[in-house]
Amino acid sequence: MISRLEELLGPDAVETPAPGSPWANLDGFEPEAVVHPATEEETAALLRKASEHGWLLVPSGRGHALGRGPALKGVKIVLALDRMREVTYEEPEDLVISAQAGLPVEEIRERAGKHGLRLALEPPMGEKATAGGLAALGRSGSSRARDGRVRDHVLGVRALLSDGTLFSAGGRVVKNVAGYDLVRPLVGSRGTLAVLTEVTYKLRPLPPMDRTWILESGAALEEILSLGKALVEMGLEPAALGAWGSPSSGSLGIRLSGEEEDVLARRNRLPCSLPGRPGEWIEREETGLLPFEVLPWEALDEGREILLRFALPPSALEGFLSLLPGESVFFVDLATGRGEAAVPRESYPVLRKQAASSRGFCVVEGGPPTARGLEAALARPEGPERNLALALKKALDPAGILSPGRLD
Amino acid sequence: MDALAEDLAALVNRESLLTEPDYLMTYECDSLSFFKQRPRAVVLPRTTEEVSRILAYLSRKGIPFTARGSGTGLSGGATPVEGGVVISLARMDRILEVHPRDRCALVQAGVVNTALSKALEPLGLHFAPDPASQPVCSLGGNVGENAGGPHCFKHGMTLNHTLGLTLVLPGGEVLHLGGPCGEPDLDLAGLVVASEGTLGIVTEIWVRLTPNPETFRTLLASFRSLEDCSRAVSRIVRAGIVPSAMEILDKKSIEIVEASVNKAGYPLEAGAVLLVELDGRPEEMERPLSAVEEACRKEGALEVEFAKDPEHRMKLWKGRKGVYGTAGRLAPDVYVMDGVVPRNRLAEALHRIQEVTDSRGLVCPNIAHAGDGNVHPTICYDGRDPEQAQKAEEAGREILRICLELGGTITGEHGVGLEKLSLMPEMFPPGSLRVMRRVKAVFDPAGLANPGKLIPLEEP
Numbered sequence: 041m042i043s044r045l046e047e048l049l050g051p052d053a054v055e056t057p058a059p060g061s062p063w064a065n066l067d068g069f070e071p072e073a074v075v076h077p078a079t080e081e082e083t084a085a086l087l088r089k090a091s092e093h094g095w096l097l098v099p100s101g102r103g104h105a106l107g108r109g110p111a112l113k114g115v116k117i118v119l120a121l122d123r124m125r126e127v128t129y130e131e132p133e134d135l136v137i138s139a140q141a142g143l144p145v146e147e148i149r150e151r152a153g154k155h156g157l158r159l160a161l162e163p164p165m166g167e168k169a170t171a172g173g174l175a176a177l178g179r180s181g182s183s184r185a186r187d188g189r190v191r192d193h194v195l196g197v198r199a200l201l202s203d204g205t206l207f208s209a210g211g212r213v214v215k216n217v218a219g220y221d222l223v224r225p226l227v228g229s230r231g232t233l234a235v236l237t238e239v240t241y242k243l244r245p246l247p248p249m250d251r252t253w254i255l256e257s258g259a260a261l262e263e264i265l266s267l268g269k270a271l272v273e274m275g276l277e278p279a280a281l282g283a284w285g286s287p288s289s290g291s292l293g294i295r296l297s298g299e300e301e302d303v304l305a306r307r308n309r310l311p312c313s314l315p316g317r318p319g320e321w322i323e324r325e326e327t328g329l330l331p332f333e334v335l336p337w338e339a340l341d342e343g344r345e346i347l348l349r350f351a352l353p354p355s356a357l358e359g360f361l362s363l364l365p366g367e368s369v370f371f372v373d374l375a376t377g378r379g380e381a382a383v384p385r386e387s388y389p390v391l392r393k394q395a396a397s398s399r400g401f402c403v404v405e406g407g408p409p410t411a412r413g414l415e416a417a418l419a420r421p422e423g424p425e426r427n428l429a430l431a432l433k434k435a436l437d438p439a440g441i442l443s444p445g446r447l448d
Numbered sequence: 449m450d451a452l453a454e455d456l457a458a459l460v461n462r463e464s465l466l467t468e469p470d471y472l473m474t475y476e477c478d479s480l481s482f483f484k485q486r487p488r489a490v491v492l493p494r495t496t497e498e499v500s501r502i503l504a505y506l507s508r509k510g511i512p513f514t515a516r517g518s519g520t521g522l523s524g525g526a527t528p529v530e531g532g533v534v535i536s537l538a539r540m541d542r543i544l545e546v547h548p549r550d551r552c553a554l555v556q557a558g559v560v561n562t563a564l565s566k567a568l569e570p571l572g573l574h575f576a577p578d579p580a581s582q583p584v585c586s587l588g589g590n591v592g593e594n595a596g597g598p599h600c601f602k603h604g605m606t607l608n609h610t611l612g613l614t615l616v617l618p619g620g621e622v623l624h625l626g627g628p629c630g631e632p633d634l635d636l637a638g639l640v641v642a643s644e645g646t647l648g649i650v651t652e653i654w655v656r657l658t659p660n661p662e663t664f665r666t667l668l669a670s671f672r673s674l675e676d677c678s679r680a681v682s683r684i685v686r687a688g689i690v691p692s693a694m695e696i697l698d699k700k701s702i703e704i705v706e707a708s709v710n711k712a713g714y715p716l717e718a719g720a721v722l723l724v725e726l727d728g729r730p731e732e733m734e735r736p737l738s739a740v741e742e743a744c745r746k747e748g749a750l751e752v753e754f755a756k757d758p759e760h761r762m763k764l765w766k767g768r769k770g771v772y773g774t775a776g777r778l779a780p781d782v783y784v785m786d787g788v789v790p791r792n793r794l795a796e797a798l799h800r801i802q803e804v805t806d807s808r809g810l811v812c813p814n815i816a817h818a819g820d821g822n823v824h825p826t827i828c829y830d831g832r833d834p835e836q837a838q839k840a841e842e843a844g845r846e847i848l849r850i851c852l853e854l855g856g857t858i859t860g861e862h863g864v865g866l867e868k869l870s871l872m873p874e875m876f877p878p879g880s881l882r883v884m885r886r887v888k889a890v891f892d893p894a895g896l897a898n899p900g901k902l903i904p905l906e907e908p
């Protein structure tokens with residue numbers, strides 16, 4: 041296989057995974073090769089070959105989010121898109137940018153910033169993300185309340201099916217209903233349906249003021265949640281409203297953005313603190329709640345067993361979070377009902393059931409590969425919806441070579 | 449009654465079935481009258497179970513079907529297919545659940561757009577997508593086309609407000625895709641949005657609800673030319689201002705509304721006007737509003753007028769909303785185009801569109817959801833005159849080609865339907881159409897769901 045790959049892409053585009061690189065350990069096993077095609081054509085040629093020979097592969101940007109979600113199985117080749125990193129279209133006046141999949145998102149942010157614009161997606165641990173990986177993973181981060189889902193920011197893509205068919209979906213304008221909106225299922229599909237080669241993102245103007253205040257109270261969860269609920273009901277329309285910590289000691293953070301006068305007026309409406317508790321709202325130097333969003337991931341590294349990703353209707357959050365065992369560490373956005381929690385493995389079934397009964401979901405996002413098996417995100421429960429997802433996968437990747445284990 | 453009618457009558461109430469030719473005539477087309485096709489029957493189910501039973505039956509018989517909401521579509525999406533049955537969702541018009549705290553609701557597909565917002569009024573919430581047809585069109589139809597409206601610039605299209613849906617597949621199987629919290633991974637509900645009834649029938653929708661803005665500030669700026677007006681739009685976008693709506697009306701549109709009952713007080717001497725609205729909290733209005741005014745003045749605005757009170761605001765909007773209806777009185781037929789161009793190419797696009805229609809002697813008021821680069825030239829013609837009809841069609845095609853050439857798309861919100869099928873190969877590489885066909889076959893292997901719409905059936 042290696043020699044065939046070298047023949048196809050040239051010897052310097054094929055390597056064995058360097059020890060310590062994120063590609064050296066894919067969910068507990070080592071792939072045979074990491075390949076770095078330089079163009080869409082080379083990628084297509086590689087895919088055709090792989091389909092023909094049944095080489096299982098996983099598309100990757102820089103490899104930093106590979107150990108998330110459903111565990112991979114039997115992957116032989118990492119298809120790294122990190123050499124494809126051109127900005128293919130840039131129209132700041134139209135608030136649009138297109139980039140090849142391997143372009144680091146940081147570069148998009150820098151370019152946008154020069155024009156007073158931003159890419160309004162700030163997923164936790166997304167500093168190392170690439171344009172393609174950001175879309176493929178589909179995690180939006182806590183500013184979702186204001187900025188919406190990843191799929192709301194992706195205007196179009198170019199992508200390759202596993203048989204090498206090149207296609208485009210969407211376009212470069214903000215409104216477009218020509219044909220099926222394939223962008224929607226591709227965003228969040230984690231390399232199971234197609235290989236994204238180019239993504240067009242919508243940019244947003246930087247708000248004149250964007251500030252974050254936190255209240256580190258050490259109060260118990262119920263108190264935090266009831267204050268959070270009051271804040272939502274006051275109509276403060278925060279850009280993010282996060283609660284984090286452990287069930288016995290939590291904190292709250294609020295991000296307000298917009299016109300200066302408006303941000304300050306809303307800030308002044310924040311209740312001074314929790315009734316009967318010390319502590320007050322402190323302004324953070326940096327904007328946003330990212331350091332708190334990664335707390336569950338840090339806890340996972342420190343020995344919590346699995347990391348759950350969940351979404352509930354905000355009114356059902358209390359019931360769900362009250363089931364978290366004492367040693368859990370969570371971050372939740374109270375405005376959208378989305379969050380993550382590091383918990384012991386045995387609490388998963390109860391939490392999953394509770395989420396489902398509130399018409400939300402709870403899936404395993406992090407932890408050892410054995411825990412990210414069947415029950416994980418892309419594997420929906422048995423039923424016609426799952427069958428449809430599987431049929432879509434089969435139609436787009438008939439050889440079944442893309443990201444095996446994640447949707448099968 | 450023929451065998452088909454008898455079978456269908458056994459599946460639903462007799463009064464839920466129409467087979468009389470007089471009734472069927474109403475269903476021959478949607479609001480695009482280029483294409484007409486009499487359906488074999490029309491069924492008006494009341495529940496998801498009924499829809500499922502009907503589709504299972506039609507699939508056993510191999511009979512194609514077309515979903516229909518209110519039939520206000522402008523691309524032939526709800527126009528029946530040959531030998532097909534129409535499934536009208538009009539009687540599935542119940543709001544099933546409203547969750548104000550979670551800002552979502554579950555509705556049946558036949559609920560009319562404004563009926564939902566009216567019902568939500570006491571809660572201070574509304575459904576944001578506001579197509580001009582909103583007093584009539586259904587939410588299922590909005591999902592079918594991914595409808596938008598003037599306020600989508602800030603608030604997004606139907607897609608952005610759809611959290612989940614119940615889809616009945618052509619074989620009768622019922623799927624629940626997403627829900628109040630969306631989907632954990634593959635966004636299959638999102639794929640169904642804008643699919644024009646070609647993947648199955650949507651019977652229920654989880655919609656996102658939006659708080660009613662505290663205040664509105666509306667201004668009308670008039671310009672010497674369309675170009676100046678478009679440049680003002682680009683300048684506003686560039687300045688980082690996000691108004692909730694930015695609408696352009698050209699000279700012809702101004703003339704016709706000012707001569708009609710929808711008279712809005714637009715200055716007749718202007719070459720174009722720009723209607724801009726901001727919404728939100730009072731504290732977030734002032735700076736953006738003056739930035740908008742400044743942008744307009746820098747591009748040579750003749751006059752900038754601010755809405756003084758809610759009545760004045762309504763009046764300014766009445767003109768904009770009345771263009772289509774008024775155009776309908778200029779000629780027996782109107783052909784509403786729907787293309788999109790990058791916002792910084794708007795001036796060029798509008799200029800070229802005018803040349804296309806002027807050179808053919810066609811009357812064509814031009815309006816645009818300018819903030820989105822979405823142009824709606826409205827070609828007025830007499831369909832009884834074959835030469836005029838042909839000119840109108842040609843002009844339409846040329847306009848959409850201009851949009852493609854400038855880097856845009858052939859439809860921003862009205863859909864492909866039958867109307868733009870032949871342009872799909874110009875917009876997409878062959879691979880894209882192949883992938884779309886594969887996707888259709890996943891949902892509809894027998895090809896019974898509104899076949900021949902949205903994507904060309906065969907390889908070109």
Ligand SMILES: Cc1cc2nc3c(=O)[nH]c(=O)nc-3n(C[C@H](O)[C@H](O)[C@H](O)COP(=O)(O)OP(=O)(O)OC[C@H]3O[C@@H](n4cnc5c(N)ncnc54)[C@H](O)[C@@H]3O)c2cc1C
Pocket residue numbers: 478479514515516517518519520521522524525526537557578579580581584585586587588589590591592593594595596597598643644645646648649650651772773861862898
């Ligand atoms: C005067 C006028 C102004 C308009 N203004 C706008 C505007 O500002 N913005 C805009 O976006 N559109 C506009 N439109 C177009 C039209 O109103 C929208 O496309 C609307 O969403 C159609 O809704 P409907 O219920 O009439 O759907 P229909 O026309 O009945 O159907 C539209 C499509 O959706 C499918 N469909 C309908 N219901 C279902 C269902 N339950 N399940 C699956 N498929 C279904 C149909 O098969 C068809 O393909 C306008 C139309 C008119 C006549």
